[in-house]
Amino acid sequence: MRTHHLAVIGGDGIGPDVTAAALAGVRAAADRYGFAVETTDFDLGAEAYLRSGVALDEAALAELRRHDAILLGAVGDPRVPPGVLERGLIVALRVAFAQSVNVRPVRLYPGVRSPVVGVSPENCDLVIVRENTEGLYAGGGSTSHPGTPNAVAIQNSITTVAATTEAVEFAFRLAAARRKRLTLCHKKNILVHAGQLWQDVVDEVATRYPDVEHDYVHADALCLHLPLDPGRFDVVVTDNLFGDILSDLGATVQGGLGVAASANQNPRGTAPSMYEPVHGSAPDIAGKGWANPAAAALSAALCLAGLGERDAALALEAAAASVLAEMPALSGPSMGGDTTAIGDRIAKRVTDVDPAAIGDPARS
Ligand code: NAD
Ligand code: MN
Numbered sequence: 001m002r003t004h005h006l007a008v009i010g011g012d013g014i015g016p017d018v019t020a021a022a023l024a025g026v027r028a029a030a031d032r033y034g035f036a037v038e039t040t041d042f043d044l045g046a047e048a049y050l051r052s053g054v055a056l057d058e059a060a061l062a063e064l065r066r067h068d069a070i071l072l073g074a075v076g077d078p079r080v081p082p083g084v085l086e087r088g089l090i091v092a093l094r095v096a097f098a099q100s101v102n103v104r105p106v107r108l109y110p111g112v113r114s115p116v117v118g119v120s121p122e123n124c125d126l127v128i129v130r131e132n133t134e135g136l137y138a139g140g141g142s143t144s145h146p147g148t149p150n151a152v153a154i155q156n157s158i159t160t161v162a163a164t165t166e167a168v169e170f171a172f173r174l175a176a177a178r179r180k181r182l183t184l185c186h187k188k189n190i191l192v193h194a195g196q197l198w199q200d201v202v203d204e205v206a207t208r209y210p211d212v213e214h215d216y217v218h219a220d221a222l223c224l225h226l227p228l229d230p231g232r233f234d235v236v237v238t239d240n241l242f243g244d245i246l247s248d249l250g251a252t253v254q255g256g257l258g259v260a261a262s263a264n265q266n267p268r269g270t271a272p273s274m275y276e277p278v279h280g281s282a283p284d285i286a287g288k289g290w291a292n293p294a295a296a297a298l299s300a301a302l303c304l305a306g307l308g309e310r311d312a313a314l315a316l317e318a319a320a321a322s323v324l325a326e327m328p329a330l331s332g333p334s335m336g337g338d339t340t341a342i343g344d345r346i347a348k349r350v351t352d353v354d355p356a357a358i359g360d361p362a363r364s
Contacts, residue, residue, distance in 0.1 A: 003036040004307050007067035007272070012085070013047040013071025013281025014291035014339070021293030022071065022300040025319060029304060029312035040067065044089060046077030054284045055088030061096055065271055069303050070097075070234050072276035073296065078283055087137075088186070093135050099264035100166040102132040102176075102300070104278060106230065106250035107262070109358065111325025115226045116253050123231030128250055129171040130243025132264055134163050135194075137240045159194040159239070160234035164201045165332075170267050171237035172209040182206075182214040183232035185242055194282035198239065214340020222246060228254050251291060260290025260332045261299040264307060275303040285331075289338030292331050294320045297346050312356050317356040319349035 010016030010021070012180055013317035023039065042060060049055050064070060070093070075085040093099070108114050108124035127344060139156030175182040184202045188195025200217065206214050217225065219242040224251055225232060238246060249261035255296045277295035297320040305313035323346045329337050 001034065001036050003038055004030075004069070004309075005067045006037055006039045006303070007042055007064050007070045009042045009044050009072045009075075010032040011073040011075040011281060012077045013074060013283050014046075015075065015277075015281050017046070017073075017339045018277060018291050018293040018296035018343075019071060019073040021339050021346070024294035024343045024347035025297045025316050025350055026071075026300050026304065028319075028347040029316045031307070032315065032351055033309060035309060035312070037247035039071075040179040041350060042275075045075045045106055046080050046085060049080055049085060049088075055085055056092050061093075064093070065097070067272050069076060069272050069307060070274040071303060072274055073302060073333065073358050074194035074277065074279060074281040074282070076281040082261075089266050091137055094264050095138065095265075096293070097274065098133070098266045098268065099271075099274055100131065100133050100163045100169045101265045101267055102130040103170075103263040103265060104128040104130060104250060104260065105244070105298075105302075106247070106254050106281075108361050109259075109321035112255045112321070114182055114253055119230060119253055121229070122166065124253060125180070126230060126233040126250075127174060127235050128243055128247050129167055129174065129237045130247065131237075131239050131245075133240070134158050134160060135240035137244075137283075138308060157191075157194060159197050161197065161201060164198055165205065166267050168198075168201050168205045168237055171235050171266070172205050172212055175212045175235040176209055180212045182209075182212050183214045183222075183236045184220050184235055185236050185246065186216070186240035187219045187224060188216070189218060189241070193238065194274060202237070214255040219246070223249060226250060242333040245259050247278055256292075256330045257322070258295055259298070260295050261298065261302055263302040265306065273303075274305050275299040275306070287339070290332050290335065291339045292327075293339050293343045294346070297343065311348060314358075316346075318353045318355055319346050321358050322349055322353060345364055 010019045014224040032077035110121045136157040139158040145152045185194045264274040301313045301316035
């Protein structure tokens, strides 16, 4: 039997709960489609950091690297200064494992209500492809005279043709398999150096994808168009910061953070890819059982797709979508069951759902 080795980082807050719920769905899909999943839990996140003073060490990195993929819940804890875990663990993993592409589908599933008027499953099916290792998130910086009226903070941004090309290639390939429309999102009227590099890379890669139309929209304008007219977008390719912001907006359009999934992909396959919900550790609801595990389950479905288990991926996606459509609310005490119960319902649905129920597998 084929066996996939998954590294599991539950992390902080709601992370461990939604990850456990998602794994129930993965196991059900493995049973149905005849493969095995072996998991290794990694004790990384706030507790481990508070104990050891280290967010991620070489030994953990080497151990993680031995796995076929990584499932991550979320990290972040009010007891740990901002950035220590988000930068020191998540961004560090993305960079160490060359996960240069972050794929974030924005799809409104049938029966799920968008809080935005006029958004329907017919007009809301796009994918944000975010460059995942550079930009302002990787440039470093410094603060002189911190804490004084003379403080000056410098936050550098780095953009290379190499990483940008990986993201743009990935986005064109995806668009070619979908509705053949690619939108570059940047702010090239102000950030002229990085913006021009992105535009040059898009223009160059576009010559290899003559069937894919491409256009350009400024990041601020995209925030206007995305909720009002999501149907005009198919694949949006953008940098690290804009992609982070736009995908929370996309999450809102598709029903909220309880629904939004992501894949941090190493397109060259030189290290494991990492799959995580778009949301964070949600300390405000941690321990209450109110976290919606669907975003984690849909991220696990992306993981199964990345491992080549296409039918299992479709079944898990369809099961999560079908359970979402039945939920009276997409988060909070009136979800219709706690995190574990919703996860179990998704897992049970995996056993008999039609994997083709939610459409064309080439779309994400
Ligand atoms: P958040 O995504 O954790 O929460 C935002 C809001 O959405 C909260 O009100 C929360 O209760 C709600 N929410 C989030 N996920 C939900 C779910 N599955 N079901 C129902 N409701 C959900 O963002 P935040 O509050 O800005 O950040 C909290 C911590 O998480 C911070 O430390 C932040 O740095 C970190 N964070 C980590 C990641 C990651 O691990 N990749 C991503 C974003 C934020
Ligand atoms: Mn984010």
